[in-house]
Amino acid sequence: MDCDEFPFASTHESPLIAGGTNYSVRYINDKENSSGGSDMKNFYMIYRRLNRDPFWVNAKTLSGQENQPPPIWP
Structure with missing residues (x-):
């Protein structure tokens, strides 16, 4: 198990x-x-995102997981 963050x-x-x-x-x-x-x-390499280049993040919910709380990991 790992911990992930946003903003990245x-x-x-x-x-x-x-x-x-x-x-x-x-x-x-x-x-x-x-x-x-x-x-x-x-993403950084393909789209040539350089230091401080702005970009947007469009988060999508997976089909069938709308309005569900995140899973609890043991």
Whole structure:
């Protein structure tokens, strides 16, 4: 099990860089977290996101999981 955060740790809005308290964390499966990190790295490379380049995050709910609380990991 891993802990994931939003805003992403790799952005200037991350709690570590911005020093604020406006963020969210959640425990997730470690394989999903690793996969998400790889996806983020690929996004930066493919779309040439450079230091401080702005981008939007459009979060989508998975089909069938609308209006459901997040799962509780042991």
